[in-house]
Amino acid sequence: MPNGVLILADVVDGAVAPITAELVGAARRLNAGPVNAMVLGSGVEGAAAQVAGVEKTYVVDSPALAEYTTDAYTQAAAAVAQQADPAIILLGQTNVGRDLAPALAFKLGTAVAMDTIALEMKDGKLHTTRPAYGGNARAVNSFATAPAIATVRPKSQDPAEGGAPGQVVKVDAALAEPRAKVTARNVATAEGVRLEDAEVVVSGGRGLGGPEGFQGIEELAHVLGGAVGCSRAVADLGWRPVAEQVGLTGKVVSPTLYVAVAISGASQHMAGCAGSKNIVAINKDPEANIFKAARFGVVGDFKTVLPAFIEAVKKVKAEG
């Protein structure tokens, strides 16, 4: 009988990534039986011993898993699932999770709900809530097959606090040669704080008129100690790098302060920033959708408001 929850722990550079504690927290709060973790990778046994708050941490450690590939990770995860026999499997909606989860669902003959933001048990069954229709709607789903698989949006769940590390259980998995091979990878060296981790984000939209319009955005971000974001239109136009795009198909951010300058607030953008604790909007259109989500706003032209705001912030900060 499938029982309990299995979470995919994320190990980056030998350390357990924050999404792991969020998945453990969500899993434990389900009260759906034992919570176990799995770690997949190469040379990851040390990090696996640090996954806290779970009963067991299953490890598939193989050179074939040094880099993520759909095929090898699907086989490894399925091998763990076969041994652990969970009723629920949770992964982060991360670069790996969003590729792996559907493949794992197919392999296990079950369904997956992606990018979920709430999970609860009702009548003994998992119900997940997720954004749909570009963030305009919420869909609640249940599962007719087991295990129920869900990816969980980073920063949507409170992390588990403390808890003892799980007992490490090594799992052997037959890993065939992947059919899709990575032949090149180039990592954009991000300067400063990662957008997804930033406490403050200053974001600019197409209304800024061109890449020069972002000088003020960069300056405000610098003064506030935050990261620069942009709308999809801006990234598509090449004014800012794709890595700065906030939105449904860009980064999903949840800073304490999100300053949206000349951004209308289309739902695909809101899907990326609606998790912000406080949204400040500067826009010359009083009807702009962003004002429906913002806590504070200025109706005005960024050309005059933004430089004035930068000076005002400097002044107010200097006052101590």
Added chain:
Amino acid sequence: MHIVVCVKQVPDWDIPPASFKVDEAAKKVVPPPGVAPVPSQFDAIAVEAAMRIKDAGADAKVTIMSLGAATARDVIKHGLAMGGDEGVLLVDDAFNDLDSTGTATVLAAAIKKLGDVDLVLTGRQAVDWDLGVTGTLIAGMLDAPVVTFAKAVSVSDGTVTVERVLPDAFETVEATLPAVVTVSNELGEPRYPKLQQIMAAARKQVNQWGAADLGLDPASLQPRLTLERLFVPVVDTKVEIMEGDTPEEQAMALARRLKEAKLI
């Protein structure tokens, strides 16, 4: 080579958020009056990816395939106008309200029926459900490799080369054909057909198949993922608009207010 592009017809996604409405009892979206359904955004970009493969000189036949209501014929026509060669429309009462697995089952059966397909392209996610699952499921059912989130797709000598988008990186992936590739918006804007192409599209062949044509038992299409509820979340933030006669006054009011709220 033979490329199939799967295109889904969805309610127009490019409407003001205030116009978005849901009938909770029916668990369906209610489009604004007079607003016609459209091709799902990333699927149109997948058609563009197919056209670029053709432009690059590949001797490729492109089939535009859509599973949906009878009106889905319009998204097939749009794909044909962009340069597709033939269409396949999959319509059946048994195909209403399928989940991703059911959808992939039907599409995979149709692709197998075509018989000689080398490459299947889909959008990275449909812009209604935003799940991003169907392309991978199709690949599983065809026992083919899948490469997701493509910003560029090229084919040569039985291999597909994909530039993938990662959050902070790009990677290049190669897979032998047959393969499935899901396409992301970073690939670029879909070409806009000229009137001449739209008219030519009307003369291109579109086959229509139902469950029986695909040898599918409707009972095999029972959903694994059930929709319990669809709703519009209530956003009850009341924005504080900063007062001021000049931008300087408004800006200072904002800075003071943020300091008061301990945000700066």
